[in-house]
Amino acid sequence: MEEKETKKFNIKLLITVIISLVVITTILAFLQRLVEPKYMDNSGEGSLIEEYYDNIEDHQIIIVGDCEVYENLVPPVLWEDYGYTSYIRGSAQQLIWQSYYLLEETYKYENPDVVIFNVLSMQYNEPQKEAYNRMTLDGMKWSSSKVGAIKASMMEDEQMIDYVFPILRYHSRITELKKDDITYFFDKPTVADNGYYMQVGIVPADYVPEGKPLGDYTFGDNAYYYLDAIREICEEHGSKLILVKAPSLYPKWHDEWDAQMVDYAAKYNLDYINFLEHTDEIGLDYNVDTYDAGLHLNVYGAEKLTRYLGEYLKENTDLEDLRSNEAVAEEYNQKLLEYRERLAKKEEERDAGK
Amino acid sequence: MRIKALLVVSALVLGMAFVGCSNPAEDAADGVENMYQNEDKAEDAVDGIKEDGEEKDAEFQEILDSSNKYIFEYDGLTLAPDMNSQEFLNVLGEANHYYEVKSCAFEGLDKIYTYSSFEIYTYPNGSDDLISNIFLKDDTVTTKEGVYIGMSLDTAKEKIGEEGVLESGVCTFDGGGDRLRLYVDGSNTITSIEYQSKVLDQE
Numbered sequence: 001m002e003e004k005e006t007k008k009f010n011i012k013l014l015i016t017v018i019i020s021l022v023v024i025t026t027i028l029a030f031l032q033r034l035v036e037p038k039y040m041d042n043s044g045e046g047s048l049i050e051e052y053y054d055n056i057e058d059h060q061i062i063i064v065g066d067c068e069v070y071e072n073l074v075p076p077v078l079w080e081d082y083g084y085t086s087y088i089r090g091s092a093q094q095l096i097w098q099s100y101y102l103l104e105e106t107y108k109y110e111n112p113d114v115v116i117f118n119v120l121s122m123q124y125n126e127p128q129k130e131a132y133n134r135m136t137l138d139g140m141k142w143s144s145s146k147v148g149a150i151k152a153s154m155m156e157d158e159q160m161i162d163y164v165f166p167i168l169r170y171h172s173r174i175t176e177l178k179k180d181d182i183t184y185f186f187d188k189p190t191v192a193d194n195g196y197y198m199q200v201g202i203v204p205a206d207y208v209p210e211g212k213p214l215g216d217y218t219f220g221d222n223a224y225y226y227l228d229a230i231r232e233i234c235e236e237h238g239s240k241l242i243l244v245k246a247p248s249l250y251p252k253w254h255d256e257w258d259a260q261m262v263d264y265a266a267k268y269n270l271d272y273i274n275f276l277e278h279t280d281e282i283g284l285d286y287n288v289d290t291y292d293a294g295l296h297l298n299v300y301g302a303e304k305l306t307r308y309l310g311e312y313l314k315e316n317t318d319l320e321d322l323r324s325n326e327a328v329a330e331e332y333n334q335k336l337l338e339y340r341e342r343l344a345k346k347e348e349e350r351d352a353g354k
Numbered sequence: 355m356r357i358k359a360l361l362v363v364s365a366l367v368l369g370m371a372f373v374g375c376s377n378p379a380e381d382a383a384d385g386v387e388n389m390y391q392n393e394d395k396a397e398d399a400v401d402g403i404k405e406d407g408e409e410k411d412a413e414f415q416e417i418l419d420s421s422n423k424y425i426f427e428y429d430g431l432t433l434a435p436d437m438n439s440q441e442f443l444n445v446l447g448e449a450n451h452y453y454e455v456k457s458c459a460f461e462g463l464d465k466i467y468t469y470s471s472f473e474i475y476t477y478p479n480g481s482d483d484l485i486s487n488i489f490l491k492d493d494t495v496t497t498k499e500g501v502y503i504g505m506s507l508d509t510a511k512e513k514i515g516e517e518g519v520l521e522s523g524v525c526t527f528d529g530g531g532d533r534l535r536l537y538v539d540g541s542n543t544i545t546s547i548e549y550q551s552k553v554l555d556q557e
Contacts, residue, residue, distance in 0.1 A: 207451040209466045209473065212489065213537050213546040215523030250455060293453065 032167035035174055038184040039135070044191035045070070045092040049102070049139030051190055052089055056109045060319050061086035062239075063195070064099040064230075065118030068246035071296040073116075074306040075194035076339035079332045082310040083321030088195025091136040093128060096121045096226040098136050101149035103230060105140065107237055114317055115239045116309075117230055118246055119261050119272075120253070125220025127155050137163060152226075193339040198299050200346045205286040205294030211252030219260055231268055240271075240317060247275040247284060247305060249294030271316065275305060282308040299343060423529030424549055426488050427498055428472070435532040435551030439465070439476045439483040449474075471495045477554060486554055490547040497534065497547060507542040 039046030048070060061084055063069050070090030078084045089102045099117060106112070127133065133153045140146040150163050162169040173181075191197065234241040243265055245253055258274055265272035275282065282304050286294055289301025297305060313319055322328045422434035431445045443449075449467035465483055467474045471494045476483035496502040501510040507525055511517060514534070518525040527534040537546035 207453060207468075209451070209453050209468060210491075212475075212487070212548075215521070215537055250453070295455070 028167060033185060034181055035170040036166050038180045038188060040180050040184050040188055045197060046135040047191045048195060048197065049091050049136055051192055052087065053141060055087060055194060058110045059085045059087045059112050061114045061116065062106055062112040063088040063116040064103050065090050066094040066121055067092055067296060068118045068120050068248050070195055070197045071199060072246045072302050072305055073309065074196045074302050076336045077303050077306040078310050080336050081307055082314060083323035084313065084319055085322060085328060085332060086194065090195055093132040094121060094136055095124050095153060096223050097152035098149050100226045100229045101145045104233060105143055105145035107233065111237050112239050113319055114242060115234050116242045116244055119243050120245065122219045122223045122227065125222045127153050130155055130158055138166065193342065194335060198342060198346060199291040200299055200350050201291035202288055202298060203291055203293050205249055205290055208249045208294050217254055217256030243270055243272040245274040245276060247279050248296060249286065273312065422532045424532055424534040425498055426549055428495060433488055435485050435549055436553060437485045439485065486551050488549040501547065503544050503547060505544050507536060507538050507544060510536055510544060
């Protein structure tokens, strides 16, 4: 009789433990989601990385890099004018090791014919700032690539556990929650068009400073290590790697930096396009084609640059024009439509002074 | 009884995730979202994710309070790192050129005021802008010690009275809360002169 009572008690205990664990886990997961930044307000760039997972497919072109790619190149235009499918895996101040790991992860899902990498991040040889790390790393799905990216990116005072359980990092936000935290708790609208983050403002580049001098213009070993890694992973997968430097006027792209990229491209037989040397051919007018006085292009400048890139790809790659492929065309024409709708909406907001 | 204890432990575990809010170090590390929103580089420097935020705060204040060893005098005005931009704007007037530098995702971080022979960079600190760097651009201006662009590094060291630390083409003279940095070419001739605040080291 006593044995039966004990057994009954143990079963009750086990059930209680299981229920408690489920309840705790659920509540913690709920709270974690609640306090995590939603990146919808003025910091939509923080949503870029995660949006890729809703768009996984065989893109012909994958573009990796910092704001100089996600604000300067427009995948829907590459489709509209050239029939190329592309996606920008860009993020704010994306460091070169993050570009590598994002590319490594991308190859787990698809095998692009062309990979484009913007070389501005070669200037950084070590991690820079946690806020930027978070904007890239938090959006990645868990994989060995994400672990590698976190390890390579962490500042001295960051810890892996805070990335595994973001609630440990963000819990203090519980007292500063905003409307967005509730509104976008379950779902949020896309902020980008295949990775392109649209800007419609116009702020002329009347004057651009010379930029701070450097004592040593040589790119660091760590930066070169990951540039090699990007080149090698592209070779392994048969992708053509194209190095580019966006036509942003500031921060200054030093001649000494450019020479190193020219040498690197020549050494490994890669294409390298410094768009700053082709601004006239592109048709850029920095009085109307930039939204922040030359740091980034607005949508009008980005469309011009994209068409120039499309022409280059047409002449220098074997990429197939897929506009006659019904299935692809149906999907991409829809994306193009959404892009045009977003543009019209943003222009309306701009003109209304919002 | 054991079941009740288990429930209490569960509640404690749950609570622990938020108990940390009272930890001063964690309080100092304001939510990262704040960093995205406030666009305030100086505050970022103070709130930077460090082991002890209060200590960080004190370090920041110490630098702001410290007197500058290296100062640049121009037209009767003394310019130095961490000085309020209003002070030089009131005297020097509008710059020949003004540029605001935004970085990816953040806004209004740095402002650059270009005058004929020097360039002043500022960083925001609350509602103020403080000087982060001053760059001398040509040999029409000199440092207080008489160092100018085109001078040899050896002569500059004699005038400054210190050896400095030469690394990667830059000879740095530590002034406590600020630095004087002389950029030199292969023949050790000065090509650029910079006054630099240490505040932004804490980013």
